[in-house]
Amino acid sequence: MKSSFLTKSPDRLKDRCSLQTKPPRWNHLWLREEERRKPYITKNDMAQVTGFPIKKIAIFRALKLGDFLLFTPALKAIRRSFPQGVIDYIGLPWNSELVKRYDCYIDNFVEFPGFPGLPENPFNAEKVASFLTLVQKQKYDLVLQMHGNGNVSNLLVSLFGGRVVAGFASDDAYWPNQDFFLSYPGRQHEVLKSLGLLQFLGIDHEDKAMDFPLFETDFQKLGALKEFQSIRSGPYACLHPGAISAAPWPAEHFAAVADNFTEQGLQVALTGTMQEKHLTRAVMQKMTSPAIDFAGKTDIGMLAALIKSSRAVVANDTGVAHLAVAVNAPSVTVFTTTDPSIWAPLDQAQHCIVAGNAVKTPEAAILATKAIMDNERTSPS
DSSP: OOOOEEOOOTTOOSGGGTOOOOOOOOOOSSOOHHHHTSOOOSGGGSOOGGGSOOOEEEEEOOOOHHHHHHHHHHHHHHHHHOTTSEEEEEEOGGGGGGGGTSTTTOSEEEEOOOBTTBTTSOOOHHHHHHHHHHHHTTOOSEEEEOSSSOTTHHHHHHTTOOSEEEEEEOTTSOOSOSSSEEEOOTTSOHHHHHHHHHHHTTOOOSOOOOOOOOOHHHHHHHHTOHHHHTTTTSOEEEEEOOOSSSOOOOHHHHHHHHHHHHHTTOEEEEOOOGGGHHHHHHHHHHOSSOOEEOTTTOOHHHHHHHHHTSSEEEEESSHHHHHHHHTTOOEEEEOSSSOHHHHSOSOTTTEEEEOGGGGGSSHHHHHHHHHHHHHHHHSOO
């Protein structure tokens, strides 16, 4: 099997990340037998993985864009605790592009070929066997299962051959050990889930903010698009009618929000993948004012640059909504079928949500867009 690793020079510097590191705390990783049986419920009883000279870490989280962005605060925390460690991220094939953006947190990307019971990627038995052989050769000091409740993923990460395996486990899941696994908090906010696990493991965090590094080339490529030429001279708003996990908000509701933006003097940019072009077209057909269709025209960096420069973003609860938060663009997220207590932005001053009965009409979203833009105007620069 061709190597799945995308690597960088081992002498790479971490200075460019501007990470403030702390001296390691040399606590006991390996606990006496009687201590191993205690429930980890107090700070003094927490498993302190930072106390061991861990040199090589694997993070397993083979999920979508939004899930990755919601994990970036945890990535920062892991890097701060292990500034000299090698951190490998095991994810879906498209995650390989993120190595270039998050290289101050992630050293190597390992492509996940799928596994029986995990729906994110179809699996091939031969590729899975080769993948496990490759991963086992890395001899990880620490394997972090950050994928989910562990019903399937805990079996998988146990095959990685790591010295210490840590993560979440539901009551019905396989627990690889009783020391470094935490009961899965299914109703907790997604950002806080990951940070809570790290805190349980003795890994401190300094902030909960997501981030998405932008390159100058992202803005250059966006500027070269003919679609962007027509909106670059004035203020504009972005609408993203597509969704993956959530049910899409009706096209006529997006159209009403878009027409309201036009009435406020903003141009409208509709975003999406090529597969979502039928959704952007449906919105345009319902609109009474013009819009620019960017569906299928941007890669992730160009899309982030487009969103970053917008006055407001309106999206379903999907990756683009989290991208708006990560690049600090004022946004409104519509929750049709997903749970805002788990997926909503933590900062709801600059980022509003529409949920429950309010999604049945466009009025609440229109009011929310006015609120975030008014807040942006009055906020100190």
